[in-house]
Amino acid sequence: MRRPGVPPTGAPHIPVLLDEVVTALDLGGARLAIDGTFGAGGYTRAMLAADRDIRVLAIDRDPDAISAGARLVAESDNRLRLVAGCFGDLDALATEAGEPQVNRVVLDIGVSSMQIDQAERGFSFRHDGPLDMRMGGGGISAADIVNEADEAALADIVFHYGEERRSRAVARSIIEARRRGPIETTGQLADLVAGVVRTEPGSGIHPATRTFQGLRIAVNDELGELVRALHAAERILQPGGRLAVVTFHSLEDRIVKQFFAARSGRAVQSSRHMPTALPGGEPAPAKSFRPVTKGPVLPSAAEAARNPRARSAKLRAAERTDSPVPEPLGAIEALARLPDAPRGGPRR
Template sequence: MNAQAPHIPVMLADVLAVLQPKDGGVYVDGTFGAGGYTSAILGSADCAVLAIDRDPNAILRGRELQSKFGERLTLVEGCFGDMARLVRELGHATVDGVVLDIGVSSMQIDEAERGFSFQKDGPLDMRMSGAGLSAADVVNTFDEHDLARIIAVYGEEKRARAVARAIVAARETAHFERTLALADTVARVVGRRPQDRIHPATRTFQALRIFVNDELGELARGLSGAEEMLHEGGRLAVVTFHSLEDRIVKRFLTARTGRAARASRYMPERSEVAPSFREIAHKALKASEAEAEENPRARSAKLRAAERTSAPALPLDLAALGMARMPALMEGRA
């Protein structure tokens, strides 16, 4: 059995360079996972970390790390979208930094019983918290139109309609209960050419996972929560792994650093809103070639970062983040 950590934190050095942990500071790791960022932050300064994760298994695994760092580490089972409330309930009015590593962890994918993988047979679940609608509930009960929209919007699958049609037809014979049964159905529709780098079921599984866990809504609420909790000079670092997530982060920071208002000198003048963040880096940072070679998960990673100003936090506007059509899909969620 591999004795190494099951999850390697991506762009760790870059994240630490952004956060600049300091003695006496309080930092939020909104996606605790295996604790890679948390451990590095606590190891780089005499500070405290509030580590949030909706996965109860991650919280249980974190107990060992907590025994190492003592009261400097506080583990919180919950959603990082509720960050502002959770942090205040712990007695903190503001924090010095927030780090978010968006998406599913390699540990969750490797655990077949969690149902995230299309390469390992397991129950068709995909729920990070273990509560609410499962992926099986979605594929077995949603109508063809809604399935197609979910797969198209959240998976960016070009053959979403055909995939949805095949799922609905197949479940007439037997409900989908296992991951490989669904993966095989999708693969027969999408097909695979020799030059394709990804499995034909990748986008459909991504779409179901994002929908089941409301990942993009969670990201939007988490960004807004970080804006609310960070004091002036506090730092935000967000690592994303696909375009849907990165676009939301980019639009959020573009609006809040004032770049949207100065995007074009030909735009009509309008009342300026004081930027709530200032840029740390104008463009997203990417992992080095060496890191990408060592850790394949880093190949698609992007890090966006910003520093909080003294301006008031702005209201969360889903339409401005390109999410106007996404909430409608959530109406089917129980």
């Protein structure tokens, strides 16, 4: 049953910024592309349709996505191969598939609309279901974190990954509630958060949105996967190959922006997460990418109106140079971790 006050779901999956992604990838002449986040196959379909000579290796950690993609494989005239795995391992997965170098890589970061719309997956407060959130079905669940993490760890996850300023109040509420019994469903958690977090009337944003985001990122190590995928794409792309990344919130976009800035030799903006990517006195590394997009590409007003899930999307793309692969960016990797920050910050 749909929870009161939450808009209905179940709309068909619509790939975000599809035309812009295809344009940024410039598929003419490309022979092999990786769709690192296959999902419902929207970008894969577009790439297969753009050039009859292109082949796609598509990756997804969700077994449901792999199963659902079987029909597209059958229709692809042997131009599509589906591989189960994490997109952070895309270079290793491609090499195992006999493809040590590729021409294009596309990544659509975050949870898919199909996962959100399935109550049994436990990603959303829209429908009451088990508090799970695991994209691949293995490892710790959101219920494990909610019922076992201490108050400080919960507050850090909700604050840093969910960007929820009321994270301490959320954590205290969870600790108090679980003394009476385990928190097992999305509905239980959403109601707890709604008791301590308020949103602007008419905003359409549920009070639990940021808390659920933080837990989901922690459960699936989404930011770590993104960092690994960026470095993996850098290793496997041929000179002239292109990488396009679509993100949906500021944490993801910050990582992509900083990675492309550092790898193209542009100045990297400082932040509380990463003071600098190039410490003073350290020589600038070889430029392994050149920008394709000037800043983020945003959805049109028409797309945002047609597909509400597109409203926060940003596309960034870059082209691989012929420079050798530099060392991994430790400062970028740090962006994916919970920072060791004093506990007297702005959380309330």
